[in-house]
Amino acid sequence: MDLEIGKPEENRRTIENWLKMNCSDDIDVVVLPEMWSTGYALEELREICKMDGYQSIEFLQSMAKKFNVNLVGGSIAILEGQDIFNRAVIINRTGEIVHRYDKMHLVPMLNEPEFLSGGLNQVEVFELEGVRMGVIICYDLRFPEIIRDLALQGIQVLHVVAEWPLARKNHWNTLLRARAIENQMYVVASNITGTKLEVEFAGCSQIIDPWGDIILKLDQEVGELKATLDLHKVPQIRKEVPIFESRVPEMYRKL
Numbered sequence: 099m100d101l102e103i104g105k106p107e108e109n110r111r112t113i114e115n116w117l118k119m120n121c122s123d124d125i126d127v128v129v130l131p132e133m134w135s136t137g138y139a140l141e142e143l144r145e146i147c148k149m150d151g152y153q154s155i156e157f158l159q160s161m162a163k164k165f166n167v168n169l170v171g172g173s174i175a176i177l178e179g180q181d182i183f184n185r186a187v188i189i190n191r192t193g194e195i196v197h198r199y200d201k202m203h204l205v206p207m208l209n210e211p212e213f214l215s216g217g218l219n220q221v222e223v224f225e226l227e228g229v230r231m232g233v234i235i236c237y238d239l240r241f242p243e244i245i246r247d248l249a250l251q252g253i254q255v256l257h258v259v260a261e262w263p264l265a266r267k268n269h270w271n272t273l274l275r276a277r278a279i280e281n282q283m284y285v286v287a288s289n290i291t292g293t294k295l296e297v298e299f300a301g302c303s304q305i306i307d308p309w310g311d312i313i314l315k316l317d318q319e320v321g322e323l324k325a326t327l328d329l330h331k332v333p334q335i336r337k338e339v340p341i342f343e344s345r346v347p348e349m350y351r352k353l
């Protein structure tokens with residue numbers, strides 16, 4: 099997605115139009131990027147959040163119902179008391195919020211710690227259509243601990259919603275693949291593209307299978323990726339290379 103910085107209404111329109119064009123009966127889950135409603139409009143975020151935030155969540159709930167689709171709704175800036183959280187919301191086809199996660203690792207390179215508060219809850223699994231999944235937000239990708247935590251909770255699909263800059267595109271591509279290989283799970287990664295407040299974003303949204311093969315990938319263009327995930331691959335690969343059985347957690351120092 100190429101979003102309009104600080105303009106939730108325009109971004110909601112873009113998403114509704116996109117859903118109109120792309121949603122058909124065979125689509126189970128749609129995945130949006132990080133902070134899709136505002137981008138990193140950090141200086142204005144508090145003001146925008148007073149009006150928006152929950153409005154964008156309600157919008158996603160209505161879209162899920164209208165298009166009969168589950169939404170990994172990227173993340174949205176939410177004001178709670180004095181804190182602004184970068185919150186991922188997962189909404190099922192009936193418009194019910196089934197999971198929320200506040201980004202726990204704030205990214206210094208984009209000044210997040212100055213404006214946002216880190217999430218205080220551990221990562222948890224959610225289910226869509228009976229499949230165990232997890233979601234992390236962008237910079238979280240650099241912290242394999244929480245992804246292993248999700249893997250040990252039994253997820254088969256990890257969603258990574260992001261605004262990852264082009265300057266570190268190599269890290270994005272490499273870490274996504276590493277997380278898929280080391281946890282033997284699907285990784286579905288949705289990033290933004292375009293230049294916002296002088297930062298160029300990487301795009302490179304992609305879907306990676308549990309072997310680490312890239313099933314589909316965009317470059318820097320705006321677009322959509324549609325794939326069917328063969329979930330049998332997860333136990334198959336875990337049997338072939340049984341890393342979860344080979345673990346010796348009692349030998350691992352708690353850091």
Ligand SMILES: NC(=O)CCC(=O)C(=O)O
Pocket residue numbers: 132205207208235236237238240260261262263266269
């Ligand atoms: N939005 C982000 O969390 C960006 C993360 C990033 O730039 C990096 O990890 O590098």
